[in-house]
Amino acid sequence: MALVDRSEAWREELRASMKNKERTNIERVHMNELDATIRSRNSEEVNLGLTVEQALLEAKRCLDCANPTCMNGCPVSINIPKFVKNIERGEFLEAAKTLKETSALPAVCGRVCPQELQCESQCIHIKMGKPAVAIGYLERFAADFERESGQISVPEIPHKNGIKVAAVGSGPAGLAFAGDMAQRGYDVTVFEALHQIGGVLKYGIPEFRLPNKIVDVEIECLRQMGVKFLTNCIVGKTITFDELSEEGFKGMFVGSGAGLPNFMNIKGENLIGVMSANEYLTRVNLMDAANPESDTPVYKGKSVAIIGGGNTAMDAVRTARRLGADRAMIVYRRSEEEMPARIEEIKHAKEEGIEFLTLHNPIEYHGNERGRVTHMLLQKMQLGEPDASGRRSPIAIEGATELIEVDMVIVSVGVSPNPLVPQSIQGLEVSRKGTVIVNENSMQTNIPAIFAGGDIVRGGATVILAMGDGRKAAAAMDEYLKESEN
Numbered sequence: 001m002a003l004v005d006r007s008e009a010w011r012e013e014l015r016a017s018m019k020n021k022e023r024t025n026i027e028r029v030h031m032n033e034l035d036a037t038i039r040s041r042n043s044e045e046v047n048l049g050l051t052v053e054q055a056l057l058e059a060k061r062c063l064d065c066a067n068p069t070c071m072n073g074c075p076v077s078i079n080i081p082k083f084v085k086n087i088e089r090g091e092f093l094e095a096a097k098t099l100k101e102t103s104a105l106p107a108v109c110g111r112v113c114p115q116e117l118q119c120e121s122q123c124i125h126i127k128m129g130k131p132a133v134a135i136g137y138l139e140r141f142a143a144d145f146e147r148e149s150g151q152i153s154v155p156e157i158p159h160k161n162g163i164k165v166a167a168v169g170s171g172p173a174g175l176a177f178a179g180d181m182a183q184r185g186y187d188v189t190v191f192e193a194l195h196q197i198g199g200v201l202k203y204g205i206p207e208f209r210l211p212n213k214i215v216d217v218e219i220e221c222l223r224q225m226g227v228k229f230l231t232n233c234i235v236g237k238t239i240t241f242d243e244l245s246e247e248g249f250k251g252m253f254v255g256s257g258a259g260l261p262n263f264m265n266i267k268g269e270n271l272i273g274v275m276s277a278n279e280y281l282t283r284v285n286l287m288d289a290a291n292p293e294s295d296t297p298v299y300k301g302k303s304v305a306i307i308g309g310g311n312t313a314m315d316a317v318r319t320a321r322r323l324g325a326d327r328a329m330i331v332y333r334r335s336e337e338e339m340p341a342r343i344e345e346i347k348h349a350k351e352e353g354i355e356f357l358t359l360h361n362p363i364e365y366h367g368n369e370r371g372r373v374t375h376m377l378l379q380k381m382q383l384g385e386p387d388a389s390g391r392r393s394p395i396a397i398e399g400a401t402e403l404i405e406v407d408m409v410i411v412s413v414g415v416s417p418n419p420l421v422p423q424s425i426q427g428l429e430v431s432r433k434g435t436v437i438v439n440e441n442s443m444q445t446n447i448p449a450i451f452a453g454g455d456i457v458r459g460g461a462t463v464i465l466a467m468g469d470g471r472k473a474a475a476a477m478d479e480y481l482k483e484s485e486n
Contacts (some may be wrong), residue, residue, distance in 0.1 A: 027223040046381065055138060058133065092395040099139060110138075118138075118464065161184075172199065173455075173466035176466070183404075190230070206318070254450060260419070261276030262276075266364055272373065278415065298323075299322060304329065305406045308330075308413050309341055428445060
């Protein structure tokens with residue numbers, strides 16, 4: 001009770017220290033960034049974070065609303081006013097501790113989550129015609145401050161209940177599930193098919209956007225909470241679900257992601273030099289393929305086209321630029337306004353010299369006598385009526401094509417769930433698209449002890465939505481297991 005009283009006392013003090021009109025007149029902070037001419041040729045992180053002074057001032061913009069609508073936009077239910085006001089008060093470590101109450105990956109989320117579409121989109125400042133409080137920047141600041149201070153807090157774990165549960169996949173969904181279940185006292189083991197923990201956080205997102213060392217620190221915190229990790233273990237091959245049950249696992253969470261790339265099935269797509277963004281980024285990010293001494297070196301194209309307009313496409317094209325491409329292009333069949341990539345990622349790409357060929361769509365690739373791609377034939381497009389998603393449908397302009405020279409094409413037009421795990425669970429209900437069917441309120445499958453979340457359910461989503469699924473599944477599994485014991 002004393003802690004609550006103290007919290008209310010200083011929040012009242014903060015409210016009195018500055019009137020709301022003064023707070024709303026403070027301009028939103030701008031993220032410090034590495035110069036584009038420097039960063040486009042190295043793998044250093046682009047966003048540099050806020051200084052203490054910037055964070056203190058930005059935190060003052062928060063009005064500490066009686067009804068904090070920003071929290072409604074957060075899939076993991078972070079207590080946003082509490083952590084922001086801790087920053088305003090200068091209690092940075094307390095702010096980080098608040099984040100960890102509900103988020104297993106605050107430093108990750110502060111970097112890659114689309115806050116502008118989630119928590120920040122519901123900030124009261126927007127209703128007043130002003131920019132939202134930079135919640136994402138402040139989240140990153142608090143998490144980074146804690147890490148750099150060396151005073152990393154580990155959430156308290158209650159008495160262990162001795163019940164074993166498994167998470168299949170160590171991406172954001174699996175890690176969020178593991179963290180919540182560990183805090184509830186369960187004995188958690190995470191099974192990862194690859195040789196590094198982190199899933200898409202490691203293989204899908206480049207160092208210049210999310211450094212591996214940041215992910216590793218968050219994972220180490222989970223280890224200190226008692227979470228066990230087993231790499232190079234393919235559930236469904238190395239070990240079956242039946243064998244996990246025999247080993248005493250009472251509940252299982254499937255967060256195996258959507259690692260099966262989609263292609264367009266057009267002529268020339270099997271030429272050398274045409275590959276998926278999944279393969280390209282995995283080889284570069286996880287297998288050191290940019291190193292010529294690597295066992296699986298990647299070809300470093302000079303004229304590289306990325307097909308697609310999402311965040312993965314931006315990651316791939318900016319990676320190609322850093323690997324020496326003189327011409328790196330985004331080819332997208334709609335206009336820039338319809339691009340699903342974050343505005344920040346588009347901005348960074350343009351600053352780094354990326355060319356945008358919008359309203360263009362590849363219809364054929366040409367190759368040489370050795371079978372390597374040399375050109376792409378693009379169909380020029382125009383926008384028609386909105387489709388089911390609300391975006392205007394692209395329509396081909398008859399007779400309008402363009403042939404462009406390329407020596408590498410990276411296809412980023414979506415992914416499908418990896419079928420291995422669902423197919424290995426007898427009786428598991430899946431959709432025609434291969435996604436696992438769950439109860440949306442609990443993330444429980446038709447097999448009561450098995451829950452699922454993230455891309456294996458959604459078919460492709462953000463890090464924070466996957467984490468929200470993991471947390472929801474943890475709460476529901478905890479309830480299910482307690483009921484099963486009675």
